[in-house]
Amino acid sequence: MSADAIITARNLKKRFGKNEVLKGLNFAIPAGRIYGLVGHNGAGKTTTLNALLGLTDYEGELTVFGRNPFAERHKLMQDVAFISDVASLPRFLKVRELFDLIEDIHPHFSRDKAQVFLQGTDLKPDLKLKTLSKGMLAQLHLAVVMAIEAKLLVLDEPTLGLDITYRKRFYRRLIEDYMTEERTLIITTHQVDEIASILTDIMFIRDGEIVLDMETEALGTVYTQLVCGSDKADEAAKLGPVFSETRFGQSVMVFENVGRDKLAALGEAATPTLSDLFVALMQRQSAIPGDK
Amino acid sequence: MIEWNESQPIFLQIRQRLVEMILKSQVKPGEALPSIRQASADLAVNPLTVTKAYQSLVDQGVVEKKRGMGMYVSEGAHAVLLEQEREAFLKEVWPRIRAQIEALGLDLKTLMQTEADK
Numbered sequence: 001m002s003a004d005a006i007i008t009a010r011n012l013k014k015r016f017g018k019n020e021v022l023k024g025l026n027f028a029i030p031a032g033r034i035y036g037l038v039g040h041n042g043a044g045k046t047t048t049l050n051a052l053l054g055l056t057d058y059e060g061e062l063t064v065f066g067r068n069p070f071a072e073r074h075k076l077m078q079d080v081a082f083i084s085d086v087a088s089l090p091r092f093l094k095v096r097e098l099f100d101l102i103e104d105i106h107p108h109f110s111r112d113k114a115q116v117f118l119q120g121t122d123l124k125p126d127l128k129l130k131t132l133s134k135g136m137l138a139q140l141h142l143a144v145v146m147a148i149e150a151k152l153l154v155l156d157e158p159t160l161g162l163d164i165t166y167r168k169r170f171y172r173r174l175i176e177d178y179m180t181e182e183r184t185l186i187i188t189t190h191q192v193d194e195i196a197s198i199l200t201d202i203m204f205i206r207d208g209e210i211v212l213d214m215e216t217e218a219l220g221t222v223y224t225q226l227v228c229g230s231d232k233a234d235e236a237a238k239l240g241p242v243f244s245e246t247r248f249g250q251s252v253m254v255f256e257n258v259g260r261d262k263l264a265a266l267g268e269a270a271t272p273t274l275s276d277l278f279v280a281l282m283q284r285q286s287a288i289p290g291d292k
Numbered sequence: 293m294i295e296w297n298e299s300q301p302i303f304l305q306i307r308q309r310l311v312e313m314i315l316k317s318q319v320k321p322g323e324a325l326p327s328i329r330q331a332s333a334d335l336a337v338n339p340l341t342v343t344k345a346y347q348s349l350v351d352q353g354v355v356e357k358k359r360g361m362g363m364y365v366s367e368g369a370h371a372v373l374l375e376q377e378r379e380a381f382l383k384e385v386w387p388r389i390r391a392q393i394e395a396l397g398l399d400l401k402t403l404m405q406t407e408a409d410k
Binding site: 032033034168171172175176179195197198199200217220225270271272273 | 299
């Protein structure tokens with residue numbers, strides 16, 4: 001595993017009673033990356049993030065910036081900021097009062113920066129939070145976390161319930177104002193195709209196990225989606241697709257480590273979109289590649 | 293939103309756009325290309341992928357990286373890229389078009405005529 005990883009997990013497990021929600025995850029995340037964490041509801045995404053943030057205890061080994069997150073949460077929080085999917089800001093405050101509050105409790109919060117982020121938006125200092133729309137609240141929340149000098153930003157479903165304009169603006173802001181080579185971003189979302197090009201790496205989690213952990217650029221060298229007519233379907237099926245279905249009279253198959261040239265001879269071969277690949281790998285019998 | 297095709301890595305598609313900007317003289321030798329951060333935000337593509345696209349042009353000598361300043365189009369970049377794009381067209385694109393022209397039984401006169409009508 002990479003020596004410059006800022007996060008390393010070895011055999012990370014979490015149990016709620018008899019229910020094992022993380023079944024021994026292994027991963028390493030280097031600095032400067034944008035990781036997408038994707039899985040069904042209940043697959044273990046939020047539990048994984050909570051473990052990284054020191055919000056839950058766990059079994060196995062986990063280090064974030066060289067620290068044990070659960071034991072050293074307080075120190076860790078100087079380098080980490082996050083928006084959780086159930087995050088809420090105190091609704092009875094005004095924007096200005098919210099900044100006062102965070103200035104008080106967070107040593108690395110820059111009020112000036114937060115204000116710069118809000119320039120050109122409708123968010124004025126004297127507005128009460130409870131009068132803000134969902135999109136404006138998300139903007140405010142992002143401005144707050146980006147104004148914290150953090151090296152790791154964790155966003156759990158940050159754009160849930162936002163319209164497409166706000167979602168685009170949100171991600172643009174992140175790239176423009178947050179990302180540098182030293183900073184790392186972890187995002188979970190169900191709208192995975194929408195942010196596919198933003199991600200440097202993608203991780204799929206299914207039932208507490210990692211089924212895919214790969215650089216997005218490398219997906220095309222491993223996975224191919226073939227769309228072919230019914231006359232070629234049998235021939236294609238012999239090449240052992242990991243997923244296969246019929247759409248509108250055509251066969252759609254996803255292959256792993258089968259040469260694209262070979263497949264292109266049978267129909268249209270291309271790199272699957274993240275959502276197509278997700279569907280394919282989630283339906284596969286075995287969660288671990290090669291362990292059939 | 294900019295559409296990416298699934299048959300080619302995104303960094304190659306970004307590279308192609310940069311090449312087109314240079315070929316169309318939208319950015320001339322000695323001038324700066326959009327910064328990596330700017331391109332990254334405009335295209336909604338992560339900075340590593342954008343960097344890879346720029347780097348491939350730097351490796352080829354058609355773009356120069358000036359520390360702390362950005363990416364600049366080199367002298368002579370236009371000629372180098374034009375030569376390369378022409379070669380790529382003749383080798384990869386033209387044979388397909390030509391085959392289609394033949395399959396449709398079109399002759400040179402008809403083709404030039406439709407062009408002149410425009």
